Amino acid sequence: MRELKGRRDLLAINTATLGYQQPLDQTIHLLAEAGIGGIAPWRQEVEALGVQRAAALIRAAGLTVTGYCRSHYFTAASRQAREQALAINLRALDDAAELGAQCYVMVVGGLSADNTALPAVCDQALEGVMRLAEHARQCGVPLALEPLHPMYCAERSCLVTLAQAIQWCRQINHEYPASAGIAADAYHLWWSPTLEEDLLQAGELLLACHVSDWLVPTRDMLNDRGMMGDGVIALPAFRAQVEKAGYGGLIEVEIFSRDNWWLRPPAETLATCITRFESVV
């Protein structure tokens, strides 16, 4: 397992962690000044700044883009809505390429009021990702399927386990080789009794590694993630397994924390991320 002490170059910050309190150009500047290795920006920020300007600033700052967040949901009751999602995702892939992103993060969508048959919804989601795959290859930006925690199955992602993500990747890569991989997020996966073997199975499919922590108690299902070290996830064990599986990229911190970290100055949150990254991840 890699030693992280003094290795800020291996740390990436998902911009959501800083609570979207400042425009992207300021965040890029903040990260670069701190000697951070990578950034994972969100579509709305990039679009607000302009993709070319964002790409230029990120390049100039020497930041790796560990992922571009994130796909428009593929699942919807109407075919028209699904076609619209495809168009949005194709455009976002172009932007991901412009940014030099290591992957485009796939949060595939959940059930809808009109569509609660989970297997059919999964079929829709897989079909949606599959239809992006050829363009992803052409762009040189692989699709990173991110299995979310099962508590998001209804509203955000019918893709909820690593085993399922591996299976989808195999189906997609069979048609479009090397177009799909996986974003493994400790927050979404830590509970699984088969985590270690599933990560090993994932192996070279692993395109991204996200960390945060599970707070006890968790007061909000979406926006109460913890800073690494403040919760119960055995993060060093998680990282050891991810690295044993062959992952050698940056470690991305992604924390949604409406009532805590998002209320603090970005510089303070970033400083804590760095300390914790070096000591408890």
Add this chain to the structure above:
Amino acid sequence: MRELKGRRDLLAINTATLGYQQPLDQTIHLLAEAGIGGIAPWRQEVEALGVQRAAALIRAAGLTVTGYCRSHYFTAASRQAREQALAINLRALDDAAELGAQCYVMVVGGLSADNTALPAVCDQALEGVMRLAEHARQCGVPLALEPLHPMYCAERSCLVTLAQAIQWCRQINHEYPASAGIAADAYHLWWSPTLEEDLLQAGELLLACHVSDWLVPTRDMLNDRGMMGDGVIALPAFRAQVEKAGYGGLIEVEIFSRDNWWLRPPAETLATCITRFESVV
């Protein structure tokens, strides 16, 4: 799949559903008057009424006890606390036998502040259940392992998947034949992409079938379960799979709903359970 219309004899009510607003003797009376087939009472209610009196009333009312709720957590950092849990669970098993319960429901416990290594916690939990198994056989009350939703992994149950429960049952039953089975709860399991195959694998291990619904949005992780039909779980598909796997027992309604059903008169909640049981389960 069985037709449930007019089959209240196949309906069991977990008393938690009624919000603990009245003592157990009144709940028994209410259910019997409504022609309900079964009841799943909680330890604190039974102990408050006295186990022999509770058992006598339930027998007189002709109610099947679909499960006795529920185990004291097996997981704890100190050995002393784990021994105490064992003693409590052994006594509760005696009470379950007195009640004629079809199973004693196992919610095995999660992590603790001193113990966040998930595999070690799972070992503790399995060991705890294993130590109950011989007594369970002697009492004639099988242990029903209930995998909880992964969002409860930290605080309530390191047992979070059906596959894991099946594996534990095999280990336990290898030592103590026919002592362990599974309680399959739609709320905890519906999200799984391998649900159908796992239920088939569980087969005759299935000792109980619980239903409620997953609300969108879910405002509280513990006490915001929905009435069947008010959420997104494909309950008829779930029941079809459970029955295809060989389960032929009662269907138990278990709803934790602090801000809705627990505020309503028990008779109203029960009437709604009956209507929904006959129409959407």
